[in-house]
Amino acid sequence: MTQLTTSSALGVQRDARPSDAPQPAIEIRHLTKHFRRRDGSTVPAIDGASLDIQDGEFIVLLGPSGCGKTTLLRSVAGLETPDSGAITVGGKAVFDSGSGTNLGADRRELSMVFQSYALWPHMTAAQNVRYPLENQRGARQGRAAMNERVAEALGAVGIGDLGGQYPNQLSGGQQQRVALARALVNNSKVVLFDEPLSNVDAKVRESLRIELLAMQRRFGFTALFVTHDQAEAMELATRIAVLDRGKVQQFGTPDEIYARPATEYVAKFIGNTNELHGRRAEGGYETPLGLVRTPQDAGDQATVLFRPEHAELSAERPGTASALPGRVVAVLFMGTHTEFLVRSGETRMRIWVSGRSTDFAEGDEVWVGLREDHVMVFPAAQDRGDQPEGEG
Numbered sequence: 001m002t003q004l005t006t007s008s009a010l011g012v013q014r015d016a017r018p019s020d021a022p023q024p025a026i027e028i029r030h031l032t033k034h035f036r037r038r039d040g041s042t043v044p045a046i047d048g049a050s051l052d053i054q055d056g057e058f059i060v061l062l063g064p065s066g067c068g069k070t071t072l073l074r075s076v077a078g079l080e081t082p083d084s085g086a087i088t089v090g091g092k093a094v095f096d097s098g099s100g101t102n103l104g105a106d107r108r109e110l111s112m113v114f115q116s117y118a119l120w121p122h123m124t125a126a127q128n129v130r131y132p133l134e135n136q137r138g139a140r141q142g143r144a145a146m147n148e149r150v151a152e153a154l155g156a157v158g159i160g161d162l163g164g165q166y167p168n169q170l171s172g173g174q175q176q177r178v179a180l181a182r183a184l185v186n187n188s189k190v191v192l193f194d195e196p197l198s199n200v201d202a203k204v205r206e207s208l209r210i211e212l213l214a215m216q217r218r219f220g221f222t223a224l225f226v227t228h229d230q231a232e233a234m235e236l237a238t239r240i241a242v243l244d245r246g247k248v249q250q251f252g253t254p255d256e257i258y259a260r261p262a263t264e265y266v267a268k269f270i271g272n273t274n275e276l277h278g279r280r281a282e283g284g285y286e287t288p289l290g291l292v293r294t295p296q297d298a299g300d301q302a303t304v305l306f307r308p309e310h311a312e313l314s315a316e317r318p319g320t321a322s323a324l325p326g327r328v329v330a331v332l333f334m335g336t337h338t339e340f341l342v343r344s345g346e347t348r349m350r351i352w353v354s355g356r357s358t359d360f361a362e363g364d365e366v367w368v369g370l371r372e373d374h375v376m377v378f379p380a381a382q383d384r385g386d387q388p389e390g391e392g
């Protein structure tokens with residue numbers, strides 16, 4: 001099969017930037033968007049968001065329901081009009097509140113894959129995929145060339161034999177493949193995904209993720225992908241933008257976001273955490289379970305977090321920087337790891353040991369050992385006010 005070539009017809013009207021600087025595939029500057037509710041109040045769906053996305057990146061917009069990720073994606077697509085800010089795609093201004101620029105969705109030279117697939121029910125899979133080619137601006141290709149492109153795109157997503165089927169004759173996973181083929185068929189350099197895998201079952205979702213990544217590498221498009229599923233974000237993203245109430249809390253690689261979360265919100269949203277509260281003391285924070293050593297300073301009162309997979313359990317007091325005493329109150333085998341629930345006074349901690357561990361049983365007195373670099377501290381809520389916006 002011949003590979004779909006990437007179009008070079010994009011990227012006109014570049015802005016003033018040194019010629020050797022890479023041109024962001026998508027640039028989002030100080031974007032804001034409020035919605036008016038029925039009771040007359042307004043809600044800031046996007047609140048000063050800025051992101052620079054490079055060519056070929058796979059960017060995931062991640063956050064809980066209502067954090068504004070869909071509104072941000074739809075603003076890039078041209079399906080929502082922001083109140084202020086600017087967006088460029090391939091160097092071309094598609095929205096700019098300053099100059100009044102606001103290109104229609106069909107002039108932004110990008111494709112979108114929706115959660116609902118959004119296929120035409122009266123068209124076959126092949127007709128659905130051909131649709132953007134038939135309706136594209138500028139010179140239209142001949143029928144034979146279009147059919148060849150459609151066959152290539154369907155083959156690329158693994159459903160070359162299903163072109164004659166109607167959507168209601170296809171499974172959810174197959175329908176989403178049709179939607180993906182339709183997004184790829186006209187070689188868009190930017191593809192936007194609005195929770196595209198949330199309607200397919202877990203097994204299909206897993207394999208579609210892997211195929212999606214392979215396809216993105218192969219075709220080289222830049223992906224902007226919305227999800228509320230942190231595992232999906234970690235697996236797909238070159239960088240993740242974590243959103244909270246319309247603000248970008250952190251924009252960084254999955255590694256950075258997991259190991260060095262910029263805020264307590266990010267630390268708790270990505271992965272699992274144990275939580276203690278402490279007062280600043282010599283060498284760290286004094287918590288109800290003793291001193292937790294850390295060189296970090298988060299003010300006088302702090303929330304002290306550590307991940308279940310980062311603590312070690314031992315019968316004797318360990319030589320780690322910090323050692324917290326407790327008693328095992330439950331042992332749960334989770335398949336990939338064993339979870340020990342450890343109680344110490346009012347504090348409960350979850351500690352994970354990989355595989356099946358029978359080292360400790362319910363009722364055992366244990367020590368929870370922590371290394372300094374596994375401790376995260378953030379200003380306590382009462383000292384914090386609004387959390388600062390983080391950049392990864």
Ligand SMILES: Nc1ncnc2c1ncn2[C@@H]1O[C@H](COP(=O)(O)OP(=O)(O)OP(=O)(O)O)[C@@H](O)[C@H]1O
Nearest residue numbers: 035036043045064065066067068069070071072228
């Ligand atoms: N058309 C609308 N009218 C009024 N409020 C809206 C509208 N669309 C979104 N909102 C509000 O804007 C905020 C952000 O919504 P958005 O759909 O972008 O969030 P989200 O993170 O994508 O959530 P979800 O994962 O549930 O789709 C929410 O508070 C939502 O209620």
